[in-house]
Amino acid sequence: MCGSTRERPTRGRSTAARRCTRGPTGWPTPGATARTSTSTSTTTPAGLRCATPTGSPPRSAGAAAPPRARRRTRTSSSPDRYAAAVEQGLVLRVATFNIRNGLALDWLNSWWFRRGAAVTAIRSLGADVLGLQEVYEFQRGYLVRKLPGLRWHGQGRGGGRSGEQCPVAVSGGFLTVLEHRTRWYGETPDVPGTRLPDASFPRVATLLRLRDQRTTREFAVVNTHLDERHPANRAASVRQLVGWLDPAVPAVVMGDFNAVPDDGDVMGPLLEAGFRPAPVTGGTVHRFTGTATGRRIDHILAGPQWTIEEAGVERGRPDGKLPSDHWPVRATLRL
Structure with a gap:
């Protein structure tokens, strides 16, 4: 999540890039449903994910953080695999x-x-x-x-x-x-x-x-x-x-x-x-x-x-x- 809106010299980096934090690096669990998010995000080639939705104004200092969108719960496909095993013996x-x-x-x-x-x-x-x-x-x-x-x-x-x-x-x-x-x-x-x-x-x-x-x-x-x-x-x-x-x-x-x-x-x-x-x-x-x-x-x-x-x-x-x-x-x- 972006920590501040105070402007600093960019030194060649865009404002969007400064507002990004590195996203998760782990692979999804094999057989699990891919996790999705309802918020819009921008992923850079370096693996950075922007926490502020595209087009939203920067939040002023001291303002309450907007509620985070609820992420879907991962679901395992193990029951499906077990059901298939029962069916085929x-x-x-x-x-x-x-x-x-x-x-x-x-x-x-x-x-x-x-x-x-x-x-x-x-x-x-x-x-x-x-x-x-x-x-x-x-x-x-x-x-x-x-x-x-x-x-x-x-x-x-x-x-x-x-x-x-x-x-x-x-x-x-x-x-x-x-x-x-x-x-x-x-x-x-x-x-x-x-x-x-x-x-x-x-x-x-x-x-x-x-x-x-x-x-x-x-x-x-x-x-x-x-x-x-x-x-x-x-x-x-x-x-x-x-x-x-x-x-x-x-x-x-x-x-x-x-x-x-x-x-x-x-x-x-x-x-x-x-x-x-x-x-x-x-x-x-x-x-x-x-x-x-x-x-x-x-x-x-x-x-x-x-x-x-x-x-x-x-x-x-x-x-x-x-x-x-x-x-x-x-x-x-x-x-």
């Missing part, structure tokens, strides 16, 4: 990615050389829910720092931060985590370190129950890494996993199964429960060769309530580097 982007454990002696393919590429690969997936495997705590800490928009859940094989993890990362925004837990395959699934007979290591599953704030729909996500050496343990793990799920709750199961799609002992219990694999082609493990001809052992399976709209294997090389010895798998689902 819950659309969820999920992905699974074995990032290769950071203690492996892979020389130039070691974690320290490829961790930046792993972050770029994860970002490019654009997943709402992401399941990772072979994650040690120091790897998780790096990802937490580099991917601040994600919320991480899951314990290590030994409980807490000990051992390899199968964490689930949830993108901030429209998903609320109602419950999360880590379970171990074996006779005592809630006891950290439990393992199946002859298993080299304990194997875990990270289970989440989530609610979509836009549609209020609830669903479950399971991320796991099955035994790589003993087929009987893989089959027993899947049978136990299916038993943990509530058939009434839509679920997504993903991870490194160490089993190909036609392995009936591993895939059979899930298929019998109504799960369907996301349709992808080519291999997912390449042992740092970068080929697409390896075995397909990384899977996403959706329960019968879901529609699988799209799926694929991401075979990119960020900055010319392989982010892991596995390719990530992604899928878009509708509930």
